[in-house]
Each structure stands twice: as structure tokens, then as C-alpha cells.
Amino acid sequence: MGTVVEAANKGASGSILQKRNPTIVFVLGGPGSGKGTQCANIVEHYGYTHLSAGDLLRAEIKSGSENGTMIQNMIKEGKIVPSEVTIKLLQRAMEESGKDKFLIDGFPRNEENRAAFEKVTGMEPSFVLFFDCPEEEMERRLLNRNQGREDDNIETIRKRFRVFLESSVPVISYYDAKGKVRKIDAARPVEEVFASVKAIFEPKNEKVNHYVRIMSKLYMYKFHFAVKRKLISLCCHRC
Numbered sequence: 001m002g003t004v005v006e007a008a009n010k011g012a013s014g015s016i017l018q019k020r021n022p023t024i025v026f027v028l029g030g031p032g033s034g035k036g037t038q039c040a041n042i043v044e045h046y047g048y049t050h051l052s053a054g055d056l057l058r059a060e061i062k063s064g065s066e067n068g069t070m071i072q073n074m075i076k077e078g079k080i081v082p083s084e085v086t087i088k089l090l091q092r093a094m095e096e097s098g099k100d101k102f103l104i105d106g107f108p109r110n111e112e113n114r115a116a117f118e119k120v121t122g123m124e125p126s127f128v129l130f131f132d133c134p135e136e137e138m139e140r141r142l143l144n145r146n147q148g149r150e151d152d153n154i155e156t157i158r159k160r161f162r163v164f165l166e167s168s169v170p171v172i173s174y175y176d177a178k179g180k181v182r183k184i185d186a187a188r189p190v191e192e193v194f195a196s197v198k199a200i201f202e203p204k205n206e207k208v209n210h211y212v213r214i215m216s217k218l219y220m221y222k223f224h225f226a227v228k229r230k231l232i233s234l235c236c237h238r239c
């Protein structure tokens, strides 16, 4: 398999997609924050095509591909699969869909994912939907999810939470610094969360847009402070 840098240098696949100038929304949030649930609502109401990085990786395992065992082991350990694998799957799915509005769910999950996607495809998201939810609530949801997923057990869930804090939050911070993050309180019932999603996809007027952005910014300050505290307490535990 070629590396992401080789793919970037060839630039072939990226340019086919780039020509279509698609709208891309990254959907991020901790495991169990409700990304998939809300993506289904967005697809229904706003005609986006939903691409879940996790679903594509699980389909790759099932297909019996040469990378299947490696992907399965990484998911079981709560680790992030190398970007070259995930990006190829996402690119293929975007190209084959023939569509031009994508919700990319569960990606980019770390800095490597983010930088490689931008380099290989030459594309950036229009904005990032961030579903913010406390760990206790996400844990409850994952343990009740009942999809028979190998990684929905308490040991792997704890590892995934840690990977989210250490690797995915920096990606959210990166896009926050660019003013691209739309943060949503995901701890509420599904309908209430979707009402907030709607306000983002159906902006009322410039004043309301401005208000939503300011509120999101304020929430992000609070969020970053809470993450720093959590990481410090995790470090203290280790010592």
C-alpha cells in the first residue's frame, strides 16, 4: 500500500473530488456522544451523505481485506487506525457516492488524520460539529448500545475516552482556533440535541448566527478548561 504522502504527491484521487468542490462537515465528539444518531437526522432533513469512519473500518474488517486483522486489533484496543487506511476508505466512499455534501463522522480523530486528509484530498471542512457530552453519560449509552460491538466493553471504553481526550481534543482545538467549531450540548434528549443541530443547518439571520458563534466560543473556553483539569488528574493518577 502507498503512503499518504505518495498519494498526496500523485494527487489524482484528491483532484477528482476537489473538482466537485464538495461541502464537508466533520462530526466529532467522544464515543457514545450521539454522532451517528444525529447524523441520521441530518441526512433525513438536509440531504447530506453520511460517512462514518468507524463503519467503513468495520466493513473493511468484514470484507476480509489484507488490513482486516490489523484494523480489528486496533479497534479492540481503542486505538486509532493509521490515516492511510481510513483516508482511502473515505475517499473511495465519497467518489463512489457521486454526491457533494458529506457528513464525515468520527474523523479526523487525531492530528495525523487531520493533516493527512487535508494533504491528500486538498479539502477542508466547512465547519466541525462537536457533540459535547460528559463521560458518565457516554459510558451509560455505550454500555446500553447493544450493537454487539467488540469495543463497547468497559475496559475498551475507558481507553477510547482517554484517546479522545489526548488525541481528538487537539483536533477540535485546531478547528476552534479557525472559528470552525459548532459545539452542541449532547447530554440532552435526542430531540433537544437535534433542535440545536437544526439551528446550525438552518441559520435564521446574521444576528442569530453571530449569537450562536459567540455562545459556541464561550462553551469552548469552558470545555478546554475542563479537559485540562481532567488530563492533569489522569497524570496525577499515573504518578
Ligand SMILES: Nc1ncnc2c1ncn2[C@@H]1O[C@H](COP(=O)(O)OP(=O)(O)O)[C@@H](O)[C@H]1O
Residues within 6 Å of the ligand: 029, 030, 031, 032, 033, 034, 035, 036, 037, 038, 141, 142, 144, 145, 146, 186, 187, 188, 189, 190, 191, 193
Ligand atoms: N441524546 C441521546 N440521549 C440518550 N441516548 C442517546 C442519545 N443520542 C444517542 N443515544 C444512544 O446512545 C448510543 C450511542 O449513540 P451513537 O449515535 O451510536 O453515538 P456515537 O456515534 O457518537 O458513538 C446509542 O444507543 C443511541 O441510541
Ligand SMILES: Nc1ccn([C@H]2C[C@H](O)[C@@H](COP(=O)(O)OP(=O)(O)O)O2)c(=O)n1
Residues within 6 Å of the ligand: 029, 030, 031, 032, 035, 052, 053, 054, 055, 057, 074, 075, 078, 079, 080, 081, 082, 086, 105, 106, 107, 108, 109, 113, 151, 160
Ligand atoms: N478516524 C477513525 C475513526 C474510528 N477509528 C476506530 C477507532 C475507534 O475507537 C473505532 C470506533 O469508532 P466509531 O466512530 O465507530 O465509534 P465511537 O465514536 O467510538 O463510538 O474505530 C479509527 O481508528 N479512526
